[in-house]
Amino acid sequence: MTSVTTGDLGEDVRGFAMDDIRRSDREIYDLIRQEEQRQCDKIRLIASENYVSSSVLQATGSILTNKYSEGYAGRRYYEGQQVIDQVERIAIQRAKDLFGAEHVNVQPYSGSPANIAVYLAFLQPGDTILGMALPHGGHLTHGARVSISGKYFKAESYALSRETGLLDYEEIRVKARACKPKILIAGHSAYPRIIDFERFRDIADEVGALLMVDMAHFAGLVAGGAHPSPLPWADVVTTTTHKSLRGPRGAVIMCRQQFAAAIDKAVFPGLQGGPHNNTTAAMAVAFGEAATQEFKDYASQVVANASMLAETLLKRGFDLITGGTDNHLLLVDLTNKGVTGKIAAKALDRAGLVVNYNAVPFDPRKPDDPSGIRIGTAAVTSRGFAETEMFQVGEWLNAVVSEPDNEMLIREMAADIASFCRDFPPPGIN
Ligand code: DSN
Numbered sequence: 001m002t003s004v005t006t007g008d009l010g011e012d013v014r015g016f017a018m019d020d021i022r023r024s025d026r027e028i029y030d031l032i033r034q035e036e037q038r039q040c041d042k043i044r045l046i047a048s049e050n051y052v053s054s055s056v057l058q059a060t061g062s063i064l065t066n067k068y069s070e071g072y073a074g075r076r077y078y079e080g081q082q083v084i085d086q087v088e089r090i091a092i093q094r095a096k097d098l099f100g101a102e103h104v105n106v107q108p109y110s111g112s113p114a115n116i117a118v119y120l121a122f123l124q125p126g127d128t129i130l131g132m133a134l135p136h137g138g139h140l141t142h143g144a145r146v147s148i149s150g151k152y153f154k155a156e157s158y159a160l161s162r163e164t165g166l167l168d169y170e171e172i173r174v175k176a177r178a179c180k181p182k183i184l185i186a187g188h189s190a191y192p193r194i195i196d197f198e199r200f201r202d203i204a205d206e207v208g209a210l211l212m213v214d215m216a217h218f219a220g221l222v223a224g225g226a227h228p229s230p231l232p233w234a235d236v237v238t239t240t241t242h243k244s245l246r247g248p249r250g251a252v253i254m255c256r257q258q259f260a261a262a263i264d265k266a267v268f269p270g271l272q273g274g275p276h277n278n279t280t281a282a283m284a285v286a287f288g289e290a291a292t293q294e295f296k297d298y299a300s301q302v303v304a305n306a307s308m309l310a311e312t313l314l315k316r317g318f319d320l321i322t323g324g325t326d327n328h329l330l331l332v333d334l335t336n337k338g339v340t341g342k343i344a345a346k347a348l349d350r351a352g353l354v355v356n357y358n359a360v361p362f363d364p365r366k367p368d369d370p371s372g373i374r375i376g377t378a379a380v381t382s383r384g385f386a387e388t389e390m391f392q393v394g395e396w397l398n399a400v401v402s403e404p405d406n407e408m409l410i411r412e413m414a415a416d417i418a419s420f421c422r423d424f425p426p427p428g429i430n
Pocket of ligand 1 (some may be wrong): 047111139189300
């Protein structure tokens, strides 16, 4: 993205050409600039975050936001869809090509509505679903009690193995036999290993359940060939588009052709109104980017970076759930370090290393003050970090977790990290 000069204001404006908002709404302009600075100066290790390209940003900020388009291409409820229909058809085709999907709906506003739309398509209130328990790495919409998925449906959950921290497929089979779910859910927000989708398929078939895979976290790895695809095994696959897939904030649902009508009807008019056409266009751009060799290299580097970080932390005595990682994330139990996840996450943020505190399997602590932290490598890999940088990140993480109250160390590290980051300009930010 090029720099523009605001002329009368005489200042250089980086990133998006924001001279109009700068004049009209200084308060919001300043906050956007502060957030831009934060995204440049800190090492962002939140496993669900990333940096989109300037092309994705430009499509997101385009005039497509001005149009209403309830319905689907060729079947809309408002006139004037000559362009929008083309945009949506391209986004769908690119997603089909990228993932090998039979049918794609690109309209869900985000991951939670996508998952709820799947339930609306196939379930009645009170029907049973079976998903990974929230404290073990499942998502809120996989049946957590506080979510609509746990309130409107009979939500059963499976846990990870107490010994290994891994999925226990035989235990899932036993649960599924006992509760006979209509939908069996695979997928997670905090599981550092590859899922055996074939085994989930086998369990779903045995109990007559639909198999839904929520691949929001690892969709970019699937697109880039760095993680097995659930598409050959699942009846329905949902994913957000803004995590490892590096697209705009939104979601898609992919399914077998036989379920296409049910899914489309559930998204609109079942759950949502008009799609966010600017987001649809940005998704199309992101899917195009994800089909390139450059993205394949990115996806394998994300995994290599997580692996190097795991190796570095293990050498420093960190307790990684499952002992390591196969994907883009690490889940770390800090109990042996004598610090809680929250205290560590807050100290790390002050030092310029942004992670989230996270429950670990069988966590004796409460969800708002748990024992662990979750660390991801999708965003730092987008700004060009490779193994050497991940080793350094591991050393910094270790130093802060060892002395979370050492404000002098933290202040110096924040300055070092900001300066280090200058050599790795993030995509989309000049
Ligand atoms: N908030 C996302 C995450 O951090 O994994 C899940 O929706």
